[in-house]
Amino acid sequence: MSTIKTLEDLNKAAKRGLESIIPSKTKIMVGMSTSGLASGAQEVYDALAAEIKKRKLDVVLCKTSAMGMDCIEPLVEVIQPNRPRLAYSRMTAKKVPEVINQVAKGVVDGFKPTYRMDEEDYLCLNEKKPYFKGPLPNDVKDIPTISNVDFYKKQVKIATRNCGMINFESIDEYVAKGGYFSLYKALTQMKPEQIIDEIIASGLRGRGGGGFPAGVKWQTCRRAHGDIKYVLCNGDEGDPGAYMDRSVMEGDPHSIIEGMIIGAFAIGATDGFIYVRNEYPLAVANLQRALDQARAYGFLGNNIFNSGFNFDIKIGKGAGAFVCGESTALMTSLEGKAGEPRAKYIHTVEYGLWNRPSNLNNVETWANVPAIISRGAKWFSSIGCKNNSGTKVFSLVGKVNNIGLVEVPMGIPLKDIIYEIGGGIPGGKKFKAVQTGGPSGGCIPKSLEDISVDFDALWEAGSMMGSGGMIVMDETTCMVDIARYFIDFLEFESCGKCVPCREGVMRMNEILHDICGGKGRPGDIELLESMSKGIVDGALCALGSTAPNPVLSTLKYFRDEYTAHVRDKKCPAGVCKALIRFSVSDEKCTGCGVCLKKCPTECISGEKKKTHVIDQTECIKCGVCKESCKFDAIIVE
Amino acid sequence: MKKAQTMDKKVKDIIKKYYGDKTAMIAILQDVQEEFRYLPKETLSFISKKMDVPLTRIYEIATFYNAFSLKPRGKHTIEVCLGTACHVQGASRLIDRLERDLSISSGDTTKDKMFTLEEVRCLGCCSLAPVIRISGNVHPYLTQDELPKILRNYK
Known part of the structure; x- marks a missing residue:
């Protein structure tokens, strides 16, 4: 690898990358991000490699990350010359010979791909490249295109533009997708102020949850006094139920790095840090590889693109503390101390890391930057809705049919995400609420399913955008239990520095435990409300001041469930x-004896083919009988 | 005596890797923990002396972050994800079952030093909920019924 200093060099790298994205021979890609690997992608990859070797086929086998639809993984994609790209879902090692058969013949026959792609979007270059010329081959005509798959229909990909499309181990492929061209443009054709103006005009708001205009933050940091400034990337994705940033860090690490270099140039920073949480080993590995590659190409280091600009990035690893996602705590942790936050009236853009001006944005915000620089502020602000330009990535999880990562334009109605993209609730159950914003957010009930998903509307509804977790809940989710769950989480994660958060959240947790444990007292609900107010007003950082949100929002929309717990001692x-x-339904029980065998306390009795009985005094309510009953004969009341 | 010497040697190498940089304390402790599976008391005093950092500072870091353990851990760490997605899919039933089957509470290690049971808040595998991770391997879409069989594979 030689360094890249000119546009000509960059074009050469892009050419190499394009040859590896769409090679002249057959290419097979396996989705190998954390979710793919957990579903068995490594096994599939090994089986493919063995089968290709056995049959002596001239095929390129490579890795990619997840495209978003995690519920159909492991995913294997086949690109053959002059044929559309085909995606085989839920792959197993057993199905490999059949897919390889089809590859060898060049015809789909038998085991069908889930969808096909006719062309590939090169977002930063503003062009689409077709996979084939001429008419569509007959054998793939009845396979739907990706734009006809419900899950992808309404999605618009900007931040996750390359996830699942390129090999995350290849910098050339990233360059071929238009990567580092934005950096070239920024460094050679734009002034720092111009870049900042462009980001302000685009209306990009911080994707970490706060929604503060990114360009304004950059500007303040640029104007702050100091010779040494830092740009930081928040990859401490601590919200439970959210994994958007992990996907980008694993699948397209260069987009974050490129964004940070552009930001550093605009702000006048010399050093950068990416803070990644301890729980994401693959993200750290992929980022580290990408940093080494960028350094080898000269995108990091001295005199980048002969512009005289010097910049480098280091990775800081977290050690498992939720509060370190808070800006001041993150900086304290990067300094090698216990990550306690501090009061916010001293702005980090002026006094941040080592008391120097520091600009912190999250992973998704940085990944948006190269696209804005290449396509322009006008294009970016044309997507989304008023005051909320662009897209937002959500992890759509919980009780929903199509689980995965979705990137949608801001302002999309919530029900479109749940019913169309998500495909509704499994098992014919009723949709109850969706939780957004992690522990600082709240629950949005079914009655508000028409709500526009943007920073402001969610805030008004008592929740927040947060980093993008979207956990769907159905009628079998208890809202008091959810509130207790989050408060429990926050009590555990509270750093203990300020009293309202340390003591207040603990007392709220005790009350909620009592309510869920059947020991709720009259007045408990009102006590929760007044304590919430005290904590909101008194806590030092955002973790504390938003801690009561899960309780307040569930109280607002599901007060009757609290009353049922406290007054009637029932969990609806x-x-x-x-x-x-737990009891057994006389009508449904077939007396098959499965629950009887599985029960750990042996409290189920009954003869074969006769209704079984649960001994209530011995039952520990573990629920294994309900999970194992094929006839839905276990009643919970 | 010999054991203590090799321990000191290993820690010394780790400190050297980071050029004794005090701001790299978290990374140093992470490496020590990876080496010994926990933070032995002796290593902490050794680091304190070697790097001239008060022992209280080191303990502050070691007890603040969840990734560090001051107690010896088992051969395999079982991490039960209690993220929101796993919670609504019944992760608490998995932890109850593991506690019962292994006869330990969450956070403890079995007598034979095989397993340490831990609760973690989100492994970022929400699409596969509920999940547990054993020695780095993620097991997706679990029911409590499958747990005994999975554990047998690690013995």
């Missing part, structure tokens, strides 16, 4: 152990 959703009992 059948979740809270102390308030439920």
